[in-house]
Amino acid sequence: MSLLLLINPNTSEAVTRQLAQAAAALTPAGGQVLTRTARFGMRYISSEYALALASHAVLDAYDTALSEGTSPNVVLLGCFGDPGLLALRERARVPVCALAEASMREAVERGRYAIVTGGAAWVPMLRRLAWSLDLLDPLAGIVSVEPSGAELAADPEMAGRVLRQACQQAAALPGVASIIVGGAALAGWAARLQPEFALPLLDSVDCGLRSAWHMTCV
Template sequence: MRITVINPNTSVEMTRIIGDAATRAASPNATINAVNPDSGPPAIENHYDEAVATVPMLEMVRDGEANGVNGFVIACFGDPGLNAAREVATGPVIGIAEAAMHAASMLATGFSVVTSLERTCVIAEHLVQRYGMREHCRSIYACEIPVLGLLDDHGAAWERIVEKCRQARDTDGAGAIVLGCAGMADLTQELTNELGIPVIDGVSVAVRFVEALAGAGLATSKHGDLAYPIPKNYTGEFARLSPGKR
């Protein structure tokens, strides 16, 4: 089984962290290809970044689909362009926020999200509503660490993340923690050991969800709004993205 894990930002180091987490989680019969675009934002930290990053990400899904990839993981906690990617793909496409929240709801009656910046909390709030998790999500905490700060000052980032996770556990009674950034994917086991509760990285569980769905012979519905995009000719810079063209 071939699974492409897409980091929609351009950070090669973050893609390495994401790819390592995905490979550790995958079963032996799965081949993981972790990739990032060559153009776009180096980190996704707001709505504008998400919008810009979606276009090259969709191109990567389209090209992977043409080359026989069995499923995709969108490794950004905002799940940018998720339904658009599902329109393009035949196999399952899973977002890491979607995967992590559903996994947390299966492991605890309540979970909290610990993410990077305060301004991204509203994105997480919207996803909580979208995924029907309002009854499960106790709170959303921001560490006020820029995404690339997770790479630049790992020690300080660790201390801040642990602090917020403890706060979620002790103040909210959260039975599980969802990490709200793909750049935290390498911290889950240490945090689980530190806190004594499940700490969930969406990259790992998304890979397993893709494996489960594809392994069960299930594909993305092509009835209704997730049908392939309606063929038409785009103009100008986006002509290469015209539906039906490769």
């Protein structure tokens, strides 16, 4: 049996439950998912400061899981921003993947891509991440909506309205072949909005899970 350790770098248990629900739908036969929530940091990461704290919290969550006897086959960071990814890859003895990298790599297979996410502070952070992964050139643009991911999750009616508008804006960018709906708290929205769009809408959580399971022998 292959075990996926799914770490939520946010301190919100509600986000962890969302991640677990998404994981349950994509866990293959013979697979098991264990979730861990960051013990410190911010309830929902939406700033450079919060991202820095989360990088430390991710390492702490991994070490804590191992100290409890957990032996994962793969680790997934459940945050669209990938805090602590490179540090955890250096430390862990198993493959480590994360939502933003996985979704960007899946999107670029189709050509130029755009990102829709919550919170304006994420725009420069995601552009920097795309640059570090050598995936900035195919990035047509990032459309951020004013509410954070946590605020979107708390108000589904508002979330549907603003995410629909953002996806329409992203679809109008030159050469876009797919749109990433990025954010742990936005899990499920790509599928809900897909019938309204000709372009593929990629759910960052689903992309991360597919990437993680691909790295195992399940």
